[in-house]
Amino acid sequence: MLTRRVIPCLDVDAGRVVKGVSFVDLRDAGDPAEMAAFYDSEGADELVFLDITASSDDRETMVDVVRRVSSQVFIPLTVGGGIRTVDDMRKMLEAGADKVGVNSAAIRDPELINRCSKEFGAQCVVLAIDAKRVANPAYLRLQGEEPQLAEAPWQVFTHGGRRPTAVDPVKWAKLAENLGAGEILLTSMDADGQKTGYDLQLTAAVSENVGIPVIASGGAGELEHFYDALGVGEADAVLVASLFHFGELRVSEVKSYLAERGLPVRGA
Amino acid sequence: MAARIAIINTRAANLHSVQKALEKVGASAEITSDPAVISNAAGVVLPGVGASDAVMRAINTQGFAEPIKQYAKSGRPLLCICVGMQVLFEGSDEGEVPGLGIMKGRVKRFPSDLSENGKRLKIPHMGWNSVNFTEQAYTDSVFADIPQDSYFYFVHSYRCLPDDPSVVAGTTQYGGEVCAAVMQGELAATQFHPEKSGDIGLEIYKNFTRRVG
Numbered sequence: 001m002l003t004r005r006v007i008p009c010l011d012v013d014a015g016r017v018v019k020g021v022s023f024v025d026l027r028d029a030g031d032p033a034e035m036a037a038f039y040d041s042e043g044a045d046e047l048v049f050l051d052i053t054a055s056s057d058d059r060e061t062m063v064d065v066v067r068r069v070s071s072q073v074f075i076p077l078t079v080g081g082g083i084r085t086v087d088d089m090r091k092m093l094e095a096g097a098d099k100v101g102v103n104s105a106a107i108r109d110p111e112l113i114n115r116c117s118k119e120f121g122a123q124c125v126v127l128a129i130d131a132k133r134v135a136n137p138a139y140l141r142l143q144g145e146e147p148q149l150a151e152a153p154w155q156v157f158t159h160g161g162r163r164p165t166a167v168d169p170v171k172w173a174k175l176a177e178n179l180g181a182g183e184i185l186l187t188s189m190d191a192d193g194q195k196t197g198y199d200l201q202l203t204a205a206v207s208e209n210v211g212i213p214v215i216a217s218g219g220a221g222e223l224e225h226f227y228d229a230l231g232v233g234e235a236d237a238v239l240v241a242s243l244f245h246f247g248e249l250r251v252s253e254v255k256s257y258l259a260e261r262g263l264p265v266r267g268a
Numbered sequence: 269m270a271a272r273i274a275i276i277n278t279r280a281a282n283l284h285s286v287q288k289a290l291e292k293v294g295a296s297a298e299i300t301s302d303p304a305v306i307s308n309a310a311g312v313v314l315p316g317v318g319a320s321d322a323v324m325r326a327i328n329t330q331g332f333a334e335p336i337k338q339y340a341k342s343g344r345p346l347l348c349i350c351v352g353m354q355v356l357f358e359g360s361d362e363g364e365v366p367g368l369g370i371m372k373g374r375v376k377r378f379p380s381d382l383s384e385n386g387k388r389l390k391i392p393h394m395g396w397n398s399v400n401f402t403e404q405a406y407t408d409s410v411f412a413d414i415p416q417d418s419y420f421y422f423v424h425s426y427r428c429l430p431d432d433p434s435v436v437a438g439t440t441q442y443g444g445e446v447c448a449a450v451m452q453g454e455l456a457a458t459q460f461h462p463e464k465s466g467d468i469g470l471e472i473y474k475n476f477t478r479r480v481g
Contacts, residue, residue: 001384001441002397003419040466045396071288076421076464093281096288098464120281121318123392123423182392182423211380213390236390266396266419 070096117180195221316351
């Protein structure tokens with residue numbers, strides 16, 4: 001039976017992992033390859049590396065990071081952050097990434113998803129969505145569509161959550177699937193960092209409306225939150241950042257808990 | 269010294285991962301676009317990911333189709349991964365370019381109403397799933413020491429339907445039984461990605477390398 005995935009997410013700035021693991025005696029917690037090997041040994045199902053580098057000079061540094069990590073760690077690796085073109089994606093895939101996330105650039109140019117998917121296959125293309133709850137749902141203007149009322153009370157933000165768009169995440173996820181995305185990485189900006197649980201309503205709304213896997217992100221604080229995201233939230237995978245990095249929980253603890261609650265996981 | 273294992277350049281996104289996995293287990297592996305190289309290789313890997321037409325076109329335009337068929341007949345170790353396994357068959361519903369036809373059968377998409385215990389299943393089948401190996405796999409093969417029900421990483425929307433059930437080396441469950449691996453003599457093929465399946469996946473590359481000698 002297909003297992004639910006638990007995916008640590010690491011932020012990389014200028015080639016170094018920021019927010020290190022604090023509970024384990026790593027030689028160098030800032031080294032992406034060492035961190036990746038650590039999470040692999042902990043039973044992580046995949047890894048997401050998010051390039052938070054601001055300057056374009058450091059993009060090459062990220063390619064090098066991906067090359068080093070993928071020659072030492074043999075589990076799926078998704079890379080996101082600053083991907084704007086088919087060539088950006090090609091560079092990451094050739095360096096050893098298995099999937100590449102697009103976000104802001106795809107909002108500006110949805111056909112980017114289609115071009116990447118045609119070139120490398122849908123399985124390589126992850127659409128990252130940052131969504132926030134709003135009082136008055138946005139009107140949609142995607143790809144020449146007539147403006148229409150949003151289906152749900154959320155709005156997509158880009159540029160690391162700084163810039164609002166007139167896009168509804170449910171509709172955007174459906175369009176992205178049609179354009180050839182293979183997976184959705186869905187972050188709730190409201191829940192992110194709050195440790196009060198994933199946004200189950202948002203996650204379920206997106207997951208129910210697409211036929212591709214959805215990774216829930218933002219808000220994990222307790223073991224129960226993972227179960228809820230994979231249960232009522234209908235997520236196929238859960239993304240975790242700080243909770244793992246600061247040692248509050250371990251991947252193995254999350255998996256044992258999920259297994260006890262009857263969800264299929266690998267290596268619990 | 270020439271590489272003993274040749275990785276066919278199918279221009280697929282997982283070429284380099286396959287090479288890195290082989291290097292990790294101590295093999296010397298070279299990605300090649302030259303069909304003559306595989307005729308002389310002691311082991312060949314046919315990787316693939318993405319669309320089957322793209323992989324078949326890469327095979328055809330570089331003149332690999334006949335040399336691969338000849339190589340398969342030669343009885344030397346051949347390992348095919350994911351779409352590399354799918355193109356062994358006669359054709360795929362995903363595209364128009366005929367497959368290599370080394371194995372009889374077709375490749376079909378998962379039905380869109382795929383479900384398990386009343387719950388609709390997502391396509392692609394993406395993630396770690398357990399593989400039930402057949403008796404055949406536990407004879408002399410690259411799978412021989414892999415524990416039953418080990419988890420491997422899958423990502424695919426199409427699956428192989430071999431005409432001859434005796435070639436099946438392993439199955440997995442996703443809305444029903446799905447062919448996860450086939451074998452025929454020294455030819456072994458996996459729908460899953462051993463190069464993305466952690467230590468247990470590397471074990472398959474280790475076994476393959478050992479068989480190359």
